[in-house]
Amino acid sequence: EIARLGSKEKAVEALSRRLDASEDALRVAADEVEAHLRHGLPLPTRRRILLEAYDRYLVVHSTFGERVNRTLGCVFDAVLSEHDLIYSWWNDAYRILIEAPRKLDKFDLESVEGWLFSLSEDDVEGRLREYMDARFPFGYKMKFIAERFGVIPRGKTLNSKSLENLYLRFRDTPIYRETLREAYQEKLDLESAKRIMAEVASGEIEVARILTRTPSPLARHILEKYSDVEELMASTYAVADQLEYMKKSIGARTVHLACMGCGEWSIKKRVREFEEEPRCGRCGSKLLAVLRRHQSPEAFLELVRRWRRGEALSDDEREALAYGRKTADMVLSYGRRAVVALMVYGIGPVTAYRVLSKMHQDEKEFYADLLKAKVQYMRTKPYWDEK
Secondary structure, eight states: OHHHHSSHHHHHHHHHHHHTOOHHHHHHHHHHHHHHHHTTOOOOBTTEEEEEEETTEEEEEOOSOHHHHHHHHHHHHHHHHHTTOOSEEEEOSSEEEEEOSSOOOHHHHHHHHHHHSSOOHHHHHHHHHHHHHHHOOOHHHHHHHHHHTTSSOTTOOOOHHHHHHHHHHHTTSHHHHHHHHHHHHHTOOHHHHHHHHHHHHHTSSEEEEEEESSOOTTTHHHHHHHSHHHHTTTOSSOHHHHHHHHHHHHHHOEEEEEETTTSSOEEEEEGGGSOSSOOOTTTOOOOEEEOOTTOOHHHHHHHHHHHHTTOOOOHHHHHHHHHHHHHHHHHHHHTHHHHHHHTSTTOOHHHHHHHHTTOOSSHHHHHHHHHHHHHHHHHHHHHHHHO
């Protein structure tokens, strides 16, 4: 509109009349668009999706609305999980924010575009099913439907753990199928998501990508709401909500545990799926090492076996074994909470032990201390990066 009418003020006046909206609100939006363009950045539109990588965050500027972006977010989660390139994600009507486990570079950005926007319509549907199987996010809706079916007493209060368990309890039942049907109808828009992918494939929708040193004006809204950028800025976003997002985010991450007791067993699961006291499926030991991302469980177990045979190890191998033993000792002492702590960005065994040793009775206090440790790391990270 600014380009068509030749000035920001004319565009604000015209849109205010057309949309019956406040000129002040439209002026703020126009200022952001103007600032975005002033930086020489592509503007997301109905015919252009913008991929913006900043630090370890990927912002998919997609102006297709809340339901479509929620659908795309589910699909993207399933795709990027295969490449270990996602911790968590959020969306609004204009953007999808994806948090990666490490800083993104231009090669990641190029790969991500290929992975996310070369999906066929069947792929989109299949990936959405994958996501639902892995992370079924509609437990609260399933509760209401189970009440309608008379399986759960109306008005019964369920905690978050009980809501998650409803999926396992009612999977492959009419309650599950009705929940999915209503969720697809009210919360998702699969057909539009498939159409968008088809239009990307045909060239009707362009996908542009940028790597930024600072977030673009249009990315700041969602970053300030959900990311560490806001955690470092004394956000107005409720701390309780931050803790809830953190808990869900960590619970959805996958991690390998490897047994240092027998050296013969490992498992990969989402954090929330582990028992309170994880044990080896072969020998029953609780001495389970929490492996780093991209660390091969087979290679680590072979390292354990070599050490037990008394073979010579290199400095790097001794370091890997020592790190694994530290994490295994924490799992032995603190169970699943140790796994949770070690999955927080910026927290290693020393910091994790300091948090765990407080023996929190209140789960919220546990996550609050993890958040504080994460924020402290983010504050000091620039110092250490310069060393």
